[in-house]
Amino acid sequence: MSLARSVAAFLLLLALQGCSGVQSALDPSGTEAERIDTLTWLLIVFSTTVFLAVGLITAAALRGGGRWRARLANERLVIGGGVVFPIVALTLLLGYGFYLMGPGSPAAARADGQLRIEVVGERWWWRVTYVDETGRRVESANEIRLPVGRPVQVELTSADVIHSFWIPRLAGKLDMIPGRTNRLTLQVAEAGISRGQCAEYCGGPHAFMSFFAIAMPEDQFTAWLDREAGDARNPSGEDQVAGQALFLSSGCVACHRVRGTEAQGTIGPDLTHVGSRHSLAAATLENDPDAFVRWIRDGQHVKPENLMPPYEIFTDGELRQLAAYLDQLR
Amino acid sequence: MELKDLPWTTVAKMAGAAAGGLVLAGAVFILSGVYNIAASTGHLQITTWLIEILRERSIDVRSFGIKVPPLDEEGLIRLGAAHYEGGCVPCHGRPGEGINPIVGGMLPPPPDLLDVGERRPSEEIFWIVKNGLKYTGMPAWPDPRREDEVWAVTAFLARLPSASQIYEDLAGVTRGGRSGDEGLANAGVLTRCGRCHESEGTGTNGDRIPRLAGLPEAYLLRSLREYAGRTRASGAMEPVADLLSERERRELAAHYARLRPPAVETSISRDPEQLGRGQAIATRGIPREQVPACMNCHSGRQSPDFPVLAGQNAAYIVGQLQLWHRGGRRGTGYGRIMAVVATALDQQQIEDVAAYFASLPAGDVPQAPVAESSR
Numbered sequence: 001m002s003l004a005r006s007v008a009a010f011l012l013l014l015a016l017q018g019c020s021g022v023q024s025a026l027d028p029s030g031t032e033a034e035r036i037d038t039l040t041w042l043l044i045v046f047s048t049t050v051f052l053a054v055g056l057i058t059a060a061a062l063r064g065g066g067r068w069r070a071r072l073a074n075e076r077l078v079i080g081g082g083v084v085f086p087i088v089a090l091t092l093l094l095g096y097g098f099y100l101m102g103p104g105s106p107a108a109a110r111a112d113g114q115l116r117i118e119v120v121g122e123r124w125w126w127r128v129t130y131v132d133e134t135g136r137r138v139e140s141a142n143e144i145r146l147p148v149g150r151p152v153q154v155e156l157t158s159a160d161v162i163h164s165f166w167i168p169r170l171a172g173k174l175d176m177i178p179g180r181t182n183r184l185t186l187q188v189a190e191a192g193i194s195r196g197q198c199a200e201y202c203g204g205p206h207a208f209m210s211f212f213a214i215a216m217p218e219d220q221f222t223a224w225l226d227r228e229a230g231d232a233r234n235p236s237g238e239d240q241v242a243g244q245a246l247f248l249s250s251g252c253v254a255c256h257r258v259r260g261t262e263a264q265g266t267i268g269p270d271l272t273h274v275g276s277r278h279s280l281a282a283a284t285l286e287n288d289p290d291a292f293v294r295w296i297r298d299g300q301h302v303k304p305e306n307l308m309p310p311y312e313i314f315t316d317g318e319l320r321q322l323a324a325y326l327d328q329l330r
Numbered sequence: 331m332e333l334k335d336l337p338w339t340t341v342a343k344m345a346g347a348a349a350g351g352l353v354l355a356g357a358v359f360i361l362s363g364v365y366n367i368a369a370s371t372g373h374l375q376i377t378t379w380l381i382e383i384l385r386e387r388s389i390d391v392r393s394f395g396i397k398v399p400p401l402d403e404e405g406l407i408r409l410g411a412a413h414y415e416g417g418c419v420p421c422h423g424r425p426g427e428g429i430n431p432i433v434g435g436m437l438p439p440p441p442d443l444l445d446v447g448e449r450r451p452s453e454e455i456f457w458i459v460k461n462g463l464k465y466t467g468m469p470a471w472p473d474p475r476r477e478d479e480v481w482a483v484t485a486f487l488a489r490l491p492s493a494s495q496i497y498e499d500l501a502g503v504t505r506g507g508r509s510g511d512e513g514l515a516n517a518g519v520l521t522r523c524g525r526c527h528e529s530e531g532t533g534t535n536g537d538r539i540p541r542l543a544g545l546p547e548a549y550l551l552r553s554l555r556e557y558a559g560r561t562r563a564s565g566a567m568e569p570v571a572d573l574l575s576e577r578e579r580r581e582l583a584a585h586y587a588r589l590r591p592p593a594v595e596t597s598i599s600r601d602p603e604q605l606g607r608g609q610a611i612a613t614r615g616i617p618r619e620q621v622p623a624c625m626n627c628h629s630g631r632q633s634p635d636f637p638v639l640a641g642q643n644a645a646y647i648v649g650q651l652q653l654w655h656r657g658g659r660r661g662t663g664y665g666r667i668m669a670v671v672a673t674a675l676d677q678q679q680i681e682d683v684a685a686y687f688a689s690l691p692a693g694d695v696p697q698a699p700v701a702e703s704s705r
Contacts (some may be wrong), residue, residue, distance in 0.1 A: 254622030
């Protein structure tokens with residue numbers, strides 16, 4: 001095999017990787033995404049069939065000789081295949097599409113609104129608030145957790161510019177528009193992790209505005225939500241206590257909230273249980289103490305133009321203490 | 331043979347020989363040491379004449395288009411006079427007092443600036459103070475990031491000669507004479523600090539100069555180190571901090587941290603609406619505009635590396651926030667944090683919040699945690 005062909009084959013394999021995994025629309029795990037998947041395949045199969053049929057007819061007309069041409073010039077075939085078939089086929093497809101995706105779709109009917117999740121697009125992260133059956137509000141950020149099998153209404157809006165909320169494995173895109181609330185119903189079929197991404201260019205770090213959606217069995221979800229609703233855990237070790245003192249005295253509290261402490265800022269993400277999240281900085285970094293250190297000191301290199309000021313004022317030791325404190329906020 | 335009949339090769343050879351002769355003569359002149367570079371011998375009249383034309387044309391053209399801000403504020407003139415006393419007097423002397431014999435031996439000798447305000451328009455004064463002058467010994471302003479300081483000096487110089495009547499008061503020469511702090515290794519240095527900053531019982535020399543009394547020691551020491559390291563920009567403070575030893579910096583920081591702040595002047599009438607707006611920014615911030623509450627760092631309950639702002643001069647706060655807007659305070663890690671906040675404030679908000687802090691009693695530390703900011 002020549003080098004060029006090997007490279008081409010390799011690139012093709014790379015491209016195929018996109019077809020599965022945490023952020024693939026072709027690997028659906030939610031009701032809405034499954035419908036989109038069905039519709040996608042239906043369209044692909046239908047279009048391919050029509051394309052092949054047209055190709056065959058064209059070939060027959062060119063090469064088939066007089067008998068084929070006479071047959072193809074038949075008026076009934078021209079009117080039937082050229083006018084009636086497209087009208088009927090496209091109308092049916094459009095109707096099916098409306099049925100699946102539009103108002104009155106199976107999903108809209110099932111949105112009972114028992115659990116709501118309000119997601120506000122911010123530059124460049126996600127403010128997430130769970131509102132449960134009793135009206136209890138639980139604020140979190142940069143991650144959404146969903147109970148398996150139960151439809152959940154997600155209310156989308158934006159605090160600044162237009163963002164777009166997209167979890168390819170669970171549902172289609174929906175824009176987040178300032179001053180307007182768009183609603184989406186998510187129903188996840190099985191437990192697991194999906195990745196979401198802002199799908200509307202919203203400024204410099206747009207590409208780093210992602211999140212994980214974690215689907216959990218009902219009982220685990222309820223336990224998780226109760227824990228998430230609670231105040232932050234008190235630090236225990238020496239480093240953690242020192243880290244908390246630094247956090248409270250160095251200005252972090254101006255933007256971040258850690259419930260149960262003096263930190264009551266609302267400009268940036270709520271950090272009450274940040275240590276338990278799947279990622280940091282809107283799915284930009286893994287969640288571990290080293291990542292906290294990097295983010296606090298070099299956040300502008302990790303995610304250029306993000307709105308958190310660079311904190312270069314801490315020594316390595318202080319950064320380690322801060323990271324220890326934040327990491328135990330689980 | 332007529333000149334025009336000469337072949338061009340001969341003309342070229344003659345021209346080349348002439349040019350070569352000139353270069354040779356120049357080299358002999360330069361390398362032989364025959365030129366007397368002594369300042370004591372002065373210039374030829376024609377040299378002086380040429381240099382003066384060159385200087386005036388250059389100043390005239392290059393100061394064209396400089397927009398002069400309002401320069402008649404007393405605090406600005408006081409700040410300028412105080413800078414003048416520290417940086418300019420060694421060569422130019424105090425206005426009207428003539429120059430000292432040492433600098434009198436310079437060529438050209440630095441002029442007495444008594445009538446500079448009548449001789450030159452403000453933009454020319456600004457341009458010269460900012461950039462200095464070649465071939466004269468006039469240095470450029472120590473930090474190019476601080477045009478605001480240059481404008482202060484310009485404001486003072488533009489007021490000459492009338493300002494010379496009250497020069498000693500303006501420049502703070504008669505202030506802060508107390509060198510009583512016996513334990514201090516540098517009582518003399520402190521006397522000089524006192525020209526601008528507070529002493530026991532006196533406030534600052536005008537409202538453009540920061541109040542230091544009662545500020546956290548760590549913050550004061552950090553600032554002196556930053557000035558000495560030229561990471562924090564100031565044409566006034568960099569040279570001062572540079573002269574101090576680390577021990578002197580520590581002593582001065584401790585001294586000012588101990589000093590009791592003088593009471594805030596209550597005679598100044600303040601606009602209650604403006605104070606209300608300022609208070610809202612200081613205690614709650616403007617979360618929608620990414621402005622956190624100032625009190626989250628500057629109330630005195632947080633890191634001693636952050637300055638307390640209660641009782642600080644409003645004009646100083648405004649000047650520093652504007653400096654952040656112009657990018658002039660991004661030299662330190664602390665400055666880069668504040669840059670994000672300062673640039674989120676607009677001019678009106680800057681003035682409101684500065685007026686609020688100036689109205690608070692100095693050293694006022696709220697006991698309760700700052701009220702939570704709500705969206």
